[in-house]
Amino acid sequence: MSKRKVTLKIVLFLLVTDLLETFTQFCFKKSANLQGDFLFKNLGDLPAFIKPLLFSPYLWIGFISVFLTFILWSTILSKIDLSVAVPIASFSYVLVPLVSIYFLHEVVTFLDWTGILFILAGVIFVSMGSAKSEAIRQ
Protein backbone atom coordinates (compact mmCIF):
# COMPACT_ATOMS: atom_id res chain seq x y z
CA MET A 1 0.00 0.00 0.00
CA SER A 2 1.38 3.36 -1.01
CA LYS A 3 1.78 5.87 1.75
CA ARG A 4 0.10 9.28 1.96
CA LYS A 5 1.00 11.95 -0.58
CA VAL A 6 3.84 14.41 -0.21
CA THR A 7 2.67 17.51 1.66
CA LEU A 8 4.41 20.86 1.92
CA LYS A 9 5.41 19.94 5.46
CA ILE A 10 7.16 16.78 4.25
CA VAL A 11 9.02 18.72 1.56
CA LEU A 12 10.19 21.17 4.22
CA PHE A 13 11.31 18.24 6.40
CA LEU A 14 13.24 16.82 3.43
CA LEU A 15 14.95 20.15 2.77
CA VAL A 16 15.95 20.36 6.44
CA THR A 17 17.37 16.83 6.09
CA ASP A 18 19.43 18.04 3.11
CA LEU A 19 20.68 21.03 5.10
CA LEU A 20 21.51 18.89 8.14
CA GLU A 21 23.36 16.31 6.01
CA THR A 22 25.37 19.10 4.39
CA PHE A 23 26.04 20.69 7.78
CA THR A 24 27.23 17.30 9.13
CA GLN A 25 29.74 16.90 6.30
CA PHE A 26 30.93 20.50 6.75
CA CYS A 27 31.57 19.82 10.47
CA PHE A 28 33.35 16.52 9.76
CA LYS A 29 35.53 18.23 7.17
CA LYS A 30 36.35 21.06 9.62
CA SER A 31 37.44 18.55 12.27
CA ALA A 32 39.37 16.40 9.75
CA ASN A 33 41.26 19.53 8.63
CA LEU A 34 42.96 19.52 12.05
CA GLN A 35 44.86 16.48 10.78
CA GLY A 36 45.44 17.74 7.24
CA ASP A 37 49.19 17.16 7.49
CA PHE A 38 48.93 13.81 9.26
CA LEU A 39 51.36 11.24 7.84
CA PHE A 40 49.63 7.89 7.87
CA LYS A 41 52.06 4.97 7.60
CA ASN A 42 50.28 1.99 9.12
CA LEU A 43 47.26 0.99 11.20
CA GLY A 44 49.19 1.72 14.41
CA ASP A 45 48.95 5.42 13.55
CA LEU A 46 45.16 5.40 13.86
CA PRO A 47 44.91 6.35 17.58
CA ALA A 48 47.25 9.30 17.00
CA PHE A 49 45.06 10.37 14.08
CA ILE A 50 41.77 10.09 15.97
CA LYS A 51 42.73 11.56 19.36
CA PRO A 52 42.84 15.28 18.42
CA LEU A 53 39.61 14.87 16.44
CA LEU A 54 37.78 13.61 19.54
CA PHE A 55 38.58 16.93 21.22
CA SER A 56 37.25 18.93 18.28
CA PRO A 57 33.81 20.49 18.94
CA TYR A 58 33.10 20.25 15.21
CA LEU A 59 33.16 16.45 15.37
CA TRP A 60 30.63 16.37 18.23
CA ILE A 61 28.37 18.97 16.61
CA GLY A 62 28.56 16.72 13.53
CA PHE A 63 27.45 13.73 15.63
CA ILE A 64 24.48 15.68 17.02
CA SER A 65 23.58 16.65 13.46
CA VAL A 66 23.75 12.97 12.38
CA PHE A 67 21.43 12.07 15.24
CA LEU A 68 18.92 14.81 14.32
CA THR A 69 19.07 13.77 10.66
CA PHE A 70 18.30 10.18 11.68
CA ILE A 71 15.23 11.20 13.70
CA LEU A 72 13.94 13.49 10.95
CA TRP A 73 14.59 10.88 8.25
CA SER A 74 12.75 8.18 10.25
CA THR A 75 9.79 10.53 10.65
CA ILE A 76 9.76 11.26 6.92
CA LEU A 77 9.95 7.57 5.98
CA SER A 78 6.98 6.79 8.23
CA LYS A 79 4.94 9.26 6.15
CA ILE A 80 6.08 8.76 2.54
CA ASP A 81 7.76 6.05 0.44
CA LEU A 82 11.54 5.76 0.28
CA SER A 83 11.45 6.06 -3.52
CA VAL A 84 9.81 9.48 -3.22
CA ALA A 85 11.98 10.64 -0.32
CA VAL A 86 15.41 9.78 -1.77
CA PRO A 87 15.32 12.00 -4.90
CA ILE A 88 14.26 15.06 -2.88
CA ALA A 89 16.80 14.22 -0.17
CA SER A 90 19.68 13.92 -2.67
CA PHE A 91 19.70 17.70 -3.05
CA SER A 92 22.73 17.49 -0.71
CA TYR A 93 24.81 16.34 -3.71
CA VAL A 94 24.43 19.92 -4.96
CA LEU A 95 24.45 21.63 -1.56
CA VAL A 96 27.74 20.09 -0.38
CA PRO A 97 29.75 21.41 -3.37
CA LEU A 98 28.12 24.85 -2.89
CA VAL A 99 29.09 24.89 0.79
CA SER A 100 32.57 23.66 -0.22
CA ILE A 101 32.94 26.64 -2.56
CA TYR A 102 31.60 29.35 -0.24
CA PHE A 103 32.79 28.20 3.17
CA LEU A 104 35.80 25.95 2.49
CA HIS A 105 37.16 27.84 -0.53
CA GLU A 106 37.33 24.72 -2.65
CA VAL A 107 37.28 24.87 -6.43
CA VAL A 108 34.50 23.03 -8.31
CA THR A 109 35.11 22.94 -12.05
CA PHE A 110 32.63 22.47 -14.89
CA LEU A 111 33.74 18.83 -15.26
CA ASP A 112 33.14 18.33 -11.50
CA TRP A 113 29.57 19.65 -11.87
CA THR A 114 29.04 17.33 -14.85
CA GLY A 115 30.11 14.36 -12.71
CA ILE A 116 27.86 15.53 -9.87
CA LEU A 117 24.86 15.76 -12.25
CA PHE A 118 25.51 12.18 -13.42
CA ILE A 119 25.60 11.03 -9.79
CA LEU A 120 22.39 12.93 -9.00
CA ALA A 121 20.63 11.37 -12.00
CA GLY A 122 21.99 7.98 -10.91
CA VAL A 123 20.66 8.33 -7.36
CA ILE A 124 17.20 9.26 -8.72
CA PHE A 125 17.20 6.21 -11.04
CA VAL A 126 18.32 3.95 -8.19
CA SER A 127 15.38 5.10 -6.04
CA MET A 128 12.95 4.69 -8.96
CA GLY A 129 14.11 1.07 -8.99
CA SER A 130 12.86 0.71 -5.43
CA ALA A 131 9.47 2.21 -6.41
CA LYS A 132 9.02 -0.63 -8.87
CA SER A 133 10.16 -3.41 -6.55
CA GLU A 134 7.93 -2.05 -3.77
CA ALA A 135 4.99 -2.09 -6.18
CA ILE A 136 5.69 -5.72 -7.11
CA ARG A 137 5.87 -6.81 -3.50
CA GLN A 138 2.45 -5.33 -2.71
Place this chain on the structure above:
Amino acid sequence: MKANVLFIILLVFLTSLFDTINQLLLKTSINSLESNVNGIKKAFIFIIKLLSMPRVWLGFLFCCASLVVWLLALSKADLNFAFSADSMHYILIALASRIFLKEKVGFNRWVGTSLIVIGIILLTYSNA
Protein backbone atom coordinates in the same frame (compact mmCIF):
# COMPACT_ATOMS: atom_id res chain seq x y z
CA MET B 1 43.88 18.28 -4.34
CA LYS B 2 46.47 17.56 -1.69
CA ALA B 3 46.95 13.82 -2.08
CA ASN B 4 46.88 11.26 -4.83
CA VAL B 5 43.33 11.01 -6.12
CA LEU B 6 43.42 7.21 -6.42
CA PHE B 7 44.41 6.91 -2.75
CA ILE B 8 41.38 9.04 -1.85
CA ILE B 9 39.14 6.84 -4.01
CA LEU B 10 40.53 3.81 -2.18
CA LEU B 11 39.72 5.41 1.21
CA VAL B 12 36.21 6.35 0.06
CA PHE B 13 35.77 2.79 -1.25
CA LEU B 14 36.75 1.41 2.18
CA THR B 15 34.29 3.78 3.91
CA SER B 16 31.52 2.63 1.59
CA LEU B 17 32.51 -1.02 1.95
CA PHE B 18 32.47 -0.90 5.77
CA ASP B 19 29.12 0.90 5.69
CA THR B 20 27.70 -1.69 3.28
CA ILE B 21 28.84 -4.51 5.60
CA ASN B 22 27.15 -2.66 8.48
CA GLN B 23 23.91 -2.35 6.47
CA LEU B 24 24.03 -6.05 5.50
CA LEU B 25 24.50 -7.11 9.14
CA LEU B 26 21.65 -4.82 10.24
CA LYS B 27 19.34 -5.94 7.46
CA THR B 28 19.90 -9.67 8.09
CA SER B 29 19.36 -9.08 11.83
CA ILE B 30 16.11 -7.19 11.22
CA ASN B 31 14.94 -9.80 8.68
CA SER B 32 15.32 -12.50 11.33
CA LEU B 33 12.83 -10.71 13.63
CA GLU B 34 9.06 -10.43 13.43
CA SER B 35 8.32 -7.51 11.14
CA ASN B 36 4.93 -6.53 12.56
CA VAL B 37 5.97 -3.61 14.78
CA ASN B 38 2.83 -1.65 15.65
CA GLY B 39 2.74 0.46 18.77
CA ILE B 40 5.36 1.67 21.17
CA LYS B 41 5.51 -1.50 23.28
CA LYS B 42 6.23 -3.74 20.28
CA ALA B 43 8.77 -1.25 18.92
CA PHE B 44 10.55 -1.24 22.28
CA ILE B 45 10.72 -5.05 22.36
CA PHE B 46 11.93 -5.02 18.75
CA ILE B 47 14.81 -2.69 19.63
CA ILE B 48 15.76 -4.70 22.74
CA LYS B 49 15.82 -7.88 20.66
CA LEU B 50 18.00 -6.16 18.05
CA LEU B 51 20.45 -4.90 20.67
CA SER B 52 20.83 -8.43 22.06
CA MET B 53 22.19 -9.69 18.72
CA PRO B 54 26.01 -9.88 18.37
CA ARG B 55 25.55 -9.23 14.64
CA VAL B 56 24.17 -5.76 15.36
CA TRP B 57 27.18 -4.90 17.51
CA LEU B 58 29.54 -6.21 14.83
CA GLY B 59 27.72 -3.88 12.46
CA PHE B 60 28.26 -1.00 14.88
CA LEU B 61 32.03 -1.74 14.83
CA PHE B 62 32.01 -1.53 11.04
CA CYS B 63 30.04 1.70 11.32
CA CYS B 64 32.80 3.16 13.54
CA ALA B 65 35.49 1.90 11.14
CA SER B 66 33.63 3.53 8.28
CA LEU B 67 33.56 6.86 10.13
CA VAL B 68 37.29 6.76 10.96
CA VAL B 69 38.24 6.03 7.33
CA TRP B 70 35.85 8.79 6.21
CA LEU B 71 37.58 11.31 8.50
CA LEU B 72 40.93 10.10 7.15
CA ALA B 73 39.67 10.68 3.59
CA LEU B 74 38.36 14.16 4.51
CA SER B 75 41.70 15.09 6.07
CA LYS B 76 43.35 14.42 2.68
CA ALA B 77 40.70 15.46 0.15
CA ASP B 78 38.40 18.30 -0.77
CA LEU B 79 34.94 17.82 0.75
CA ASN B 80 33.08 18.21 -2.57
CA PHE B 81 35.15 15.46 -4.20
CA ALA B 82 35.01 13.00 -1.29
CA PHE B 83 31.27 13.51 -0.73
CA SER B 84 30.40 12.95 -4.38
CA ALA B 85 32.68 9.91 -4.59
CA ASP B 86 30.95 8.49 -1.51
CA SER B 87 27.90 7.91 -3.73
CA MET B 88 29.67 4.67 -4.68
CA HIS B 89 27.95 3.12 -1.64
CA TYR B 90 24.83 2.94 -3.86
CA ILE B 91 26.80 0.64 -6.15
CA LEU B 92 28.09 -1.56 -3.32
CA ILE B 93 24.64 -1.78 -1.72
CA ALA B 94 23.11 -2.83 -5.07
CA LEU B 95 25.77 -5.54 -5.54
CA ALA B 96 25.53 -6.73 -1.93
CA SER B 97 21.71 -6.88 -2.05
CA ARG B 98 21.91 -8.93 -5.23
CA ILE B 99 24.66 -11.31 -4.06
CA PHE B 100 24.07 -11.78 -0.32
CA LEU B 101 20.39 -10.97 0.19
CA LYS B 102 19.29 -12.44 -3.18
CA GLU B 103 17.17 -9.34 -3.72
CA LYS B 104 16.06 -8.50 -7.23
CA VAL B 105 17.86 -5.45 -8.57
CA GLY B 106 15.70 -3.98 -11.31
CA PHE B 107 16.68 -2.38 -14.62
CA ASN B 108 16.26 1.19 -13.34
CA ARG B 109 18.59 0.50 -10.48
CA TRP B 110 21.35 -0.79 -12.77
CA VAL B 111 20.90 2.28 -15.01
CA GLY B 112 21.22 4.49 -11.91
CA THR B 113 24.25 2.57 -10.71
CA SER B 114 25.92 2.99 -14.12
CA LEU B 115 25.22 6.75 -14.11
CA ILE B 116 26.84 6.98 -10.66
CA VAL B 117 29.90 5.07 -11.96
CA ILE B 118 30.21 7.52 -14.89
CA GLY B 119 29.86 10.47 -12.50
CA ILE B 120 32.60 9.17 -10.21
CA ILE B 121 34.91 8.49 -13.16
CA LEU B 122 34.38 12.06 -14.43
CA LEU B 123 35.09 13.49 -10.97
CA THR B 124 38.19 11.34 -10.54
CA TYR B 125 39.48 12.40 -13.96
CA SER B 126 38.70 16.03 -13.17
CA ASN B 127 40.50 15.96 -9.80
CA ALA B 128 43.51 13.90 -10.91
